[in-house]
Amino acid sequence: MDGTLPDTDKPNPPPDTTGIPGANVTLATLEGPVINTTQTDNTGDYTFTDISAGTYNLTVTKPRFWPANNITVTTGNTENIMLWLKGDLNLNGTQADSGDLLMMNYAAIGRLIPDWKFNLNGNGDLADAGDLLMLEEAAAGKIELW
Numbered sequence: 001m002d003g004t005l006p007d008t009d010k011p012n013p014p015p016d017t018t019g020i021p022g023a024n025v026t027l028a029t030l031e032g033p034v035i036n037t038t039q040t041d042n043t044g045d046y047t048f049t050d051i052s053a054g055t056y057n058l059t060v061t062k063p064r065f066w067p068a069n070n071i072t073v074t075t076g077n078t079e080n081i082m083l084w085l086k087g088d089l090n091l092n093g094t095q096a097d098s099g100d101l102l103m104m105n106y107a108a109i110g111r112l113i114p115d116w117k118f119n120l121n122g123n124g125d126l127a128d129a130g131d132l133l134m135l136e137e138a139a140a141g142k143i144e145l146w
């Protein structure tokens with residue numbers, strides 16, 4: 001296995017960059033039709049073989065993570081793709097923990113500038129009342145951020 005474990009002595013360890021296994025990877029032409037699909041292996045690696053030289057569109061999905069859509073890839077290149085866990089705003093690897101709730105609350109009152117990952121309900125507004133409610137309900141175990 002390649003990579004290092006996060007240093008858990010730090011209050012906010014960096015996001016896990018050791019690789020995410022079992023993610024679905026879809027290779028499509030730039031025009032849309034799917035060419036092939038695969039899954040990442042135990043170290044988070046994926047490979048497509050027997051692909052004509054050129055530029056393609058890659059989509060990576062895994063439950064509980066934000067999908068990575070429309071990534072342009074070129075044959076012969078290695079592309080590292082970050083997948084972000086939904087509701088893990090402090091990037092400590094845990095969804096909807098107390099630190100995430102604090103960040104969402106701060107963003108809702110303008111003490112923190114939210115990015116797209118604060119838009120859990122997908123309505124276009126970052127850190128709005130609906131996003132806060134979703135995170136609170138996930139923290140309470142009422143819903144899953146799937």
Ligand SMILES: [Ca+2]
Binds near residue numbers: 091092095099
């Ligand atoms: Ca978290």
Ligand SMILES: [Ca+2]
Binds near residue numbers: 122
């Ligand atoms: Ca929203």
